[in-house]
Amino acid sequence: xxxxxxxxxxxxxxxxxxxxxxxxVGVMIRRNPLVMFMCIELMxxxxxxxxxSLAPRVANIDGQTAVFFVLVVAAAEVVVGLGIIVSIMRGxxxxxxxxxxELKG
Amino acid sequence: MELFVFICAAxxxxxxxxxxxxxxxxxxxxxxxxxxxxxxAVLFVAQEAHFLAAVQVIVYAGAIVVLFLFVIMLLxxxxxxxxxxxxxxxxxxxxxxxxxxxxxxxxxxxxxxTESVVRRGEGxxxxxxxxxxxxxxxxxxSIFGDYVFAFEVVSILLLVAVVGTxxxxxxxxxxxxxxx
Numbered sequence: 135x136x137x138x139x140x141x142x143x144x145x146x147x148x149x150x151x152x153x154x155x156x157x158x159v160g161v162m163i164r165r166n167p168l169v170m171f172m173c174i175e176l177m178x179x180x181x182x183x184x185x186x187s188l189a190p191r192v193a194n195i196d197g198q199t200a201v202f203f204v205l206v207v208a209a210a211e212v213v214v215g216l217g218i219i220v221s222i223m224r225g226x227x228x229x230x231x232x233x234x235x236e237l238k239g
Numbered sequence: 240m241e242l243f244v245f246i247c248a249a250x251x252x253x254x255x256x257x258x259x260x261x262x263x264x265x266x267x268x269x270x271x272x273x274x275x276x277x278x279x280a281v282l283f284v285a286q287e288a289h290f291l292a293a294v295q296v297i298v299y300a301g302a303i304v305v306l307f308l309f310v311i312m313l314l315x316x317x318x319x320x321x322x323x324x325x326x327x328x329x330x331x332x333x334x335x336x337x338x339x340x341x342x343x344x345x346x347x348x349x350x351x352x353t354e355s356v357v358r359r360g361e362g363x364x365x366x367x368x369x370x371x372x373x374x375x376x377x378x379x380x381s382i383f384g385d386y387v388f389a390f391e392v393v394s395i396l397l398l399v400a401v402v403g404t405x406x407x408x409x410x411x412x413x414x415x416x417x418x419x
Contacts, residue, residue, distance in 0.1 A: 141245035144353045146282065149249050151345035153256055153275075155338045160260030162334035166320060168311060172259050172272050175303065179279050182295075186288045193358045198288050198374075199381045205291075205298050206393050210400035212303050216310045217404035223314050232326065 146187035154180035165230040167219050171212065178208050244285050251278030263319040269307045276300045287365055290375045 157176030164170050182201045189197035222234060251274055258271025276299045283292035311317050325331055364373035382390055 139242050141242055141285075142353075143356075144349060145245065146286070147349040147353065148346055149252065149282075151342055151349060153252055154345070155342040156253070156256040156260060158341060159334050159338040160256075162337070163325075163331050164260060165326075166265055166316070168265050168307060168314075168316065169259065169268050172268055172307065175272065175299070176256050176259060176275060179275065179299075182291075183279055183282060186283055186286050186291060188356065189288070190286060190363050191353075191356050191358075193362045195363060195377050195381045196385075198291055198378050199386055201288075201291050202294065202378065202382060203386075203389060203393060205294055206397065209298055209303060210396050212306060213400045213404050214407075216306060217407040220310055220313065220408050223316075 143187050143191045147184055150180040150183040150187065152180075153177075153183065165232065167223070167231050167234075168216075170231065171215055171219070175208065175212070178204060241285065244281065248278045248281040248285065251275070251281070264317065265311045265320070266308065266317050269304055269311065272307070273300050273304050276304070287363060287374060289366055290378050 154177050157173045157180060160173030160176065161170050164173065182204055185197040185201045185204075189195065255271045255273070255275030255278060258274065259268045262268045262271060276295060280292040280295040280300075283289075283295060364370070364377045366373045
């Protein structure tokens with residue numbers, strides 16, 4: 135066993151940066167609106183992770199409070215977003231965001 | 240030990256995240272999202288954020304992913320889609336290049352700046368055997384003390400979101416019902 139290397143804040147922040155980038159690439163390469171929404175959730179989670187990692191570092195609970203509010207707003211955002219997706223995509227067999235171009239007046 | 244937990248959770252998070260963007264079936268993507276969310280919850284526990292870990296599992300894995308799965312089933316898009324063809328040919332290489340670039344910028348910023356973070360609070364209460372709910376008490380004091388106004392606004396936001404979604408997804412009845 136290697137001499138106990140503690141994971142430092144930097145490691146957590148690098149992991150959250152990686153998670154954020156994966157979510158960002160996902161939004162750009164996927165065409166399914168539901169999967170794009172999941173990628174947005176990935177990005178939100180990455181930011182939450184960095185908030186929580188920095189909270190002990192700055193010795194302040196406010197980061198965790200911010201994560202709580204991000205969770206609530208994410209829930210509201212998912213509800214509204216999925217409602218919009220359902221009302222647009224209802225009755226279509228292939229759900230891709232390219233179909234939404236047909237909505238333009 | 241902490242390193243072991245970190246590595247396991249990081250592998251869960253990254254595998255799940257890659258699963259979300261690479262699986263062609265939306266149901267599999269949603270289940271990979273659950274893996275990522277649980278990994279993040281483990282990392283929260285490792286960082287002494289016990290309350291947020293519980294909320295993460297309950298709200299994200301319990302509510303949001305279930306909502307995703309409901310919508311996938313409702314729309315009937317739970318078949319593997321064709322992710323090989325890409326209508327915009329340049330988009331994938333560009334997305335990869337941009338992703339690597341953004342990660343490089345973020346990593347450089349993180350590596351150079353984490354040493355300069357200053358302590359400016361009175362410290363986190365650490366949960367232990369004598370005081371098993373220290374984290375919850377501290378976060379409750381913050382939410383219902385310093386941020387109580389934001390908390391009330393957020394509750395209105397949730398109400399508006401629920402009402403708005405019901406309005407959005409309601410099937411349009413015939414106008415006749417109204418005119419009679």
